[in-house]
Amino acid sequence: MHTLYKGYIRKKVIFLVVIGVLLFVLGVVATSTGTIRIPFNEVVSSILRFDRMGSGRIVWDVRMPRVVAAILVGAGLSLSGTVMQSILRNPLASPYTLGLSSAAAFGASFAIVFFGAGTTTTSTIIIDDFFTVAMSAFMFSLISTMAILFLTVLTKISAESMVLAGIAIGSIFSAGLTLMQYLADSIQLASIVSWTFGDLGRANWHILSIIALVLFPLTAICSFYRWDFNAMDTGEDSARGLGVRTGVVRIIGMAVASVLSAVIVSFFGTIAFIGLLGPHIARRLLGGDHRFLLVASPLIGASILLAADTVARTILSPMILPVGILTSLFGGPLFIYLLVVGRNR
């Protein structure tokens, strides 16, 4: 029996490797695609040799930051969604549905209106003081997280209370965002709207290193709790009967998922549905075992966002669409499709 089980595990590992390879191939294709097409071999050669001359300059300074951003942001949002759905036992939990995106958007608009961090040029909208906006968005996301955690501790840390607290706080920040938009002048309003689009075009190596420094340790923490997440999937009482401190795991999981998504949303704005689609597709393909889910879901989220961003960059070339528009446009119908397919299984 153990041998059969080992074979079953091996198949899952092979599947993960295949997804990883596909993501790499997609990354090369995305880097090669654009207004100027760069052959695949040149892309791979530039990456491997750290060549920043000629087409290598486009690869390293223009395309790669965006491609790496799509991978890190997609992986981070998807991981965050997976953890939230597990600890809250709710398939609709994600940074977006729990109001973290609303809090970040409020924080960004607050900085634009009150700190004068937004401005505009004639052809494109530019956030003038990007780090002030990002910091403000991050601070308000953290406030939102703290409020959710505080309310859940106050109400005995049940999954239901966490979801309800998230929805309530998200609603308050949405109202705050509307107020900021009302108070803003036309230039500030344009900046706010531009920020909320969700755009990977803001990526640079500095921002990406910050995201990576947050993503990797938090992924390790999530991996540490993978068996606890599996136990919690079998029900609250079952998990407690297996010695899991469900309240503690829920608080840690929520804090990790929230900080991760807060950092991402603060830099790149609202990118909807990735935190839902990644985990749902991963569960459909590999089941609910978090040993694999916590790897598969980020890989799938990264692939979806990378594919979406590549389409956003090229579909109306030379104009580049913010990827947030595309994920919202196609994410909704795709999610409905997954729900219908899941229901008919």
Next chain:
Amino acid sequence: MILRIQGVDFHYKSVSVIKDVSFAVVEGEVFTILGRNGAGKTTLLKCLNHILSPQGGAVWLDGIDTRDMRPVDIARRIGWVPQRGDISRMTVYDLILLGRKPYFRWSPTQDDYRKVEEAIDMLGIGDISLRYVDELSGGEFQLVQIVRALAQDPRVILLDEPTGSLDIRNQYRLMEKLGHIIHNHPRAAVMTMHDINLAIRYSDKFLLLKDGCICSAGDRSIITPENIREVYDMPVSVVEAGGYPLVVPL
């Protein structure tokens, strides 16, 4: 004595559910808690392994006060079989492997896999072990939950209505196997049950619970028409059938 419960109280907000309950369970014993719906049977069971923390009294496990034990240490000694566990998208083998979670931190060891295999063999469910849990029937799922509890290698197994989703044939088969496992290993079982006659046949000791209080406790001799009428508030007669008392509603 494996388990000693002394003066346990539990209340939800101001509603008292368990009132000053005391009893003891010894090795090799199948102990059944009987009572009407809402009598507090499941709550009492959950107090024994601190899924719910009693507000009064104490539970001793092998002479150790469970209030001084970490949840993981309790889970190494007490297995829990809920009436209805949540069904997740994982294989039967993965679910049973979770029973070894109290013993490992990062990954299961060879010893954990060996214990899982032993538990699977005990109830003979090897043929379904690589199926997904959400594809099982209610009865199969219940068996898997019991096997997971056995994989915990516990001193005590707590079972909340273990035969609730089984047909009559499988009810008797399961209780037969469970009795064999308890009587031939250094462990005990505490369970709640609605089917009095099934309980009488396979249990060594009984506790009759009414409104959170002990009405009566002891061996089969406490299964009398008077006690049953007291607990269930209905007239019955107790007749002899196949060497066992049989409770017949009047």
